[in-house]
Amino acid sequence: xxxxxxxxxxxxxxxxxxxxxxxxxxxxxxxxxxxxxxxxxxxxxxxxxxxxxxxxxxxxxxxxxxxxxxxxxxxxxxxxxxxxxxxxxxxxxxxxxxxxxxxxxxxxxxxxxxxxxxxxxxxxxxxxxxxxxxxxxxxxxxxxxxxxxxxxxxxxxxxxxxxxxxxxxxxxxxxxxxxxxxxxxxxxxxxxxxxxxxxxxxxxxxxxxxxxxxxxxxxxxxxxxxxxxxxxxxxxxxxxxxxxxxxxxxxxxxxxxxxxxxxxxxxxxxxxxxxxxxxxxxxxxxxxxxxxxxxxxxxxxxxxxxxxxxxxxxxxxxxxxxxxxxxxxxxxxxxxxxxxxxxxxxxxxxxxxxxxxxxxxxxxxxxxxxxxxxxxxxxxxxxxxxxxxxxxxxxxxxxxxxxxxxxxxxxxxxxxxxxxxxxxxxxxxxxxxxxxxxxxxxxxxxxxxxxxxxxxxxxxxxxxxxxxxxxxxxxxxxxxxxxxxxxxxxxxxxxxxxxxxxxxxxxxxxxxxxxxxxxxxxxxxx
Amino acid sequence: xxxxxxxxxxxxxxxxxxxxxxxxxxxxxxxxxxxxxxxxxxxxxxxxxxxxxxxxxxxxxxxxxxxxxxxxxxxxxxxxxxxxxxxxxxxxxxxxxxxxxxxxxxxxxxxxxxxxxxxxxxxxxxxxxxxxxxxxxxxxxxxxxxxxxxxxxxxxxxxxxxxxxxxxxxxxxxxxxxxxxxxxxxxxxxxxxxxxxxxxxxxxxxxxxxxxxxxxxxxxxxxxxxxxxxxxxxxxxxxxxxxxxxxxxxxxxxxxxxxxxxxxxxxxxxxxxxxxxxxxxxxxxxxxxxxxxxxxxxxxxxxxxxxxxxxxxxxxxxxxxxxxxxxxxxxxxxxxxxxxxxxxxxxxxxxxxxxxxxxxxxxxxxxxxxxxxxxxxxxxxxxxxxxxxxxxxxxxxxxxxxxxxxxxxxxxxxxxxxxxxxx
Numbered sequence: 001x002x003x004x005x006x007x008x009x010x011x012x013x014x015x016x017x018x019x020x021x022x023x024x025x026x027x028x029x030x031x032x033x034x035x036x037x038x039x040x041x042x043x044x045x046x047x048x049x050x051x052x053x054x055x056x057x058x059x060x061x062x063x064x065x066x067x068x069x070x071x072x073x074x075x076x077x078x079x080x081x082x083x084x085x086x087x088x089x090x091x092x093x094x095x096x097x098x099x100x101x102x103x104x105x106x107x108x109x110x111x112x113x114x115x116x117x118x119x120x121x122x123x124x125x126x127x128x129x130x131x132x133x134x135x136x137x138x139x140x141x142x143x144x145x146x147x148x149x150x151x152x153x154x155x156x157x158x159x160x161x162x163x164x165x166x167x168x169x170x171x172x173x174x175x176x177x178x179x180x181x182x183x184x185x186x187x188x189x190x191x192x193x194x195x196x197x198x199x200x201x202x203x204x205x206x207x208x209x210x211x212x213x214x215x216x217x218x219x220x221x222x223x224x225x226x227x228x229x230x231x232x233x234x235x236x237x238x239x240x241x242x243x244x245x246x247x248x249x250x251x252x253x254x255x256x257x258x259x260x261x262x263x264x265x266x267x268x269x270x271x272x273x274x275x276x277x278x279x280x281x282x283x284x285x286x287x288x289x290x291x292x293x294x295x296x297x298x299x300x301x302x303x304x305x306x307x308x309x310x311x312x313x314x315x316x317x318x319x320x321x322x323x324x325x326x327x328x329x330x331x332x333x334x335x336x337x338x339x340x341x342x343x344x345x346x347x348x349x350x351x352x353x354x355x356x357x358x359x360x361x362x363x364x365x366x367x368x369x370x371x372x373x374x375x376x377x378x379x380x381x382x383x384x385x386x387x388x389x390x391x392x393x394x395x396x397x398x399x400x401x402x403x404x405x406x407x408x409x410x411x412x413x414x415x416x417x418x419x420x421x422x423x424x425x426x427x428x429x430x431x432x433x434x435x436x437x438x439x440x441x442x443x444x445x446x447x448x449x450x451x452x453x454x455x456x457x458x459x460x461x462x463x464x465x466x467x468x469x470x471x472x473x474x475x476x477x478x479x480x481x482x483x484x485x486x487x488x489x490x491x492x493x494x495x496x497x498x499x500x501x502x503x504x505x506x507x508x509x510x511x512x513x514x515x516x517x518x519x520x521x522x523x524x525x526x
Numbered sequence: 527x528x529x530x531x532x533x534x535x536x537x538x539x540x541x542x543x544x545x546x547x548x549x550x551x552x553x554x555x556x557x558x559x560x561x562x563x564x565x566x567x568x569x570x571x572x573x574x575x576x577x578x579x580x581x582x583x584x585x586x587x588x589x590x591x592x593x594x595x596x597x598x599x600x601x602x603x604x605x606x607x608x609x610x611x612x613x614x615x616x617x618x619x620x621x622x623x624x625x626x627x628x629x630x631x632x633x634x635x636x637x638x639x640x641x642x643x644x645x646x647x648x649x650x651x652x653x654x655x656x657x658x659x660x661x662x663x664x665x666x667x668x669x670x671x672x673x674x675x676x677x678x679x680x681x682x683x684x685x686x687x688x689x690x691x692x693x694x695x696x697x698x699x700x701x702x703x704x705x706x707x708x709x710x711x712x713x714x715x716x717x718x719x720x721x722x723x724x725x726x727x728x729x730x731x732x733x734x735x736x737x738x739x740x741x742x743x744x745x746x747x748x749x750x751x752x753x754x755x756x757x758x759x760x761x762x763x764x765x766x767x768x769x770x771x772x773x774x775x776x777x778x779x780x781x782x783x784x785x786x787x788x789x790x791x792x793x794x795x796x797x798x799x800x801x802x803x804x805x806x807x808x809x810x811x812x813x814x815x816x817x818x819x820x821x822x823x824x825x826x827x828x829x830x831x832x833x834x835x836x837x838x839x840x841x842x843x844x845x846x847x848x849x850x851x852x853x854x855x856x857x858x859x860x861x862x863x864x865x866x867x868x869x870x871x872x873x874x875x876x877x878x879x880x881x882x883x884x885x886x887x888x889x890x891x892x893x894x895x896x897x898x899x900x901x902x903x904x905x906x907x908x909x910x911x912x913x914x915x916x917x918x919x920x921x922x923x924x925x926x927x928x929x930x931x932x933x934x935x936x937x938x939x940x941x942x943x944x945x946x947x948x949x
Binding site: 137138141253254255257258304305306307308310311312313314315377378379380381458459462 | 716717718719747750751779781782784785786787789790793794796797798800801804865
């Protein structure tokens, strides 16, 4: 009991510390001072009266939302004396693996730089600045020569690294037993099994209404949809993050989704936020970064060719170019196992005073990165809001999909969860695929790294991402991946090669995610 | 009843031919005994022309109505709609109600249009009222965006002035007839780009009116960002959404072809604008299609050997008001992308299932009421017979002061087959 209490007080202290530096704190202070003018605030009961005022005026709600937001990314409780690396990643071998992976990426980036004789960063001449400013809304029509650029890495390169991860302290002997894991991931992390998943995802159960199932055309809206929409409107009126998060587990009505996501992510477009975005835009105009070309290339290769997202190509540049220059993103490295790459001013290699983070936000984009932003364009058409939402989604969720860590929502755990689910509940299929050289993870990895963006139809993808936000976890990606395999099991049992298996699973655009998830979790005999 | 359907076509497109072949139909030439002829608009003129026309027998079906041009020629469409509106006004119908500015409340869905050179003076009067407006000139008889240009000065269309000294017999002939419409310079933009909607509507009979809407319409995007700036009035890549034009643009992409499904559009609008206004928009789109068909129904030769699949072009402005731009009798069956091919193949498939029941030799005396199962991706847009059975005053209740959204009057892309009960 005592331990829990002291853990709690530590967490409270840390959150208070974090929020003290935030804009909300300044606003609350201002509000408190202003409230002294009000007749109901009396000197004798100052503290209670101000608290009451905050409650009535909705400021307490805002504070609650902010605290809730912090809690969502707060690392799991750890020993108070744990060094900061432990917050990033408690397991040493994982940290080491992440470190070497980063070194490789940086090396690749630097060598591309040298090969092409392009500086990592340069200031744009005034003429070029003007041109870019004019073209800001249609950067997609720019056709810089990108043929020499290659993405720094693709998901399959990352998969190879994960496959080779080993825990040096773990020895499971050479003999195969029924407990041997037959998949590609060979590290002993705890993952949930179906009974635990059923408990975790209890709101997805058969007896609970869902959007994505119970709003289909055959179901009269009076049964579920209308009431659900009504509750959603109420949640929005209350502006309560926690309630929104609970509500969205059953899916979000399309008309309310943009606001609900903003509420859950605690994004409100303040003038300061818009100014901040404009500042980033100015940075983009003034300086050209090598990663910009990588971003261009990625958008041109992925989103521009996508049936759903090609329309928003220009928004993607506006978001991603600013994103690379946003140093506030560096904050998330406190709980990300990754660390931002460091670069040195020319000629000052190794001298810490001349070290800078490169790119400024510490995130090197890889092939498919722009697909994290693309679906959001269906919800937000105001660039600064779109930007904020994406940034928050990234520092809460997406970063976990391409860094090596032991976190339950980290990509390693997701891969392990996927493979374990398949091996345990679809052993025949798993064994068959393995025998023909088509390890299932090789196919599903790219789906999970991209959180299924670009593979599912947009309306289905948004229903899936509703649940990511609702459960504050990415585990649903692994469950969905397994459910897809279960759905196409009959065809997969007949294939005899990896290529044929890929073909069976090439087109997911007709899938309906919620029925698949429900059947896999709640209606399959285990 | 035994014997396979014999088909002919003068349009060599695989989406057609594959559909005929998969039904086991037999290809013949037009001089032989045929049952089904998918013809181009030139051919239909011959079939029904007074000199060379031939009488169709009961087991022959064609894919055009003899005088489809009442709907599909730009000038005649506008004429018929104007006539229809005046008629409704005369009989005091609530549909013809106008607002305080004299604009029709429910029937204002075609941009202000004049025929040139016939209405030149009327046009000039209108132009002078708002001299900064932009107008679009379209040749009456052409398609695929050919010959279209934008003007914002009277001098640009001097040729069509009736008093013009340079006018000659040539400009008076119907070949050079143009319509000039107020250009919608505030189109709804998505991703900064202009787009229009292409919707397919199948009409099996005009009297009683029975029409079906294909659920899988699509949006056609321009490859270039929209700007109303006068310096770009000549840039057709900014203004004209026809694929025939856009595919010559530098940025044309062959994978998605600049097309979006209507369900994407719906998702985007519901997410960014809300469900009610989106529902209202789609209801209005259905409304204007039905009204346009009703407008031409009285003058249409309702030949029982005919059915027709129209391509409706609709533009949505930034106030979410849909405008009918034109109706095509021969919507393109060319496929610009893989998805396109699948869509058009299925379109023809579903069309044939409705027009030629059971794929057997047709008998045009049948009641043209296919069972629900064969509709495929079509849904009933309007069925006059059924609507009349529901009582005449339902219309008034639906219309007065209420967004069109009750269960009886709503058509959703997600597939509810719904009857519209307007009259």
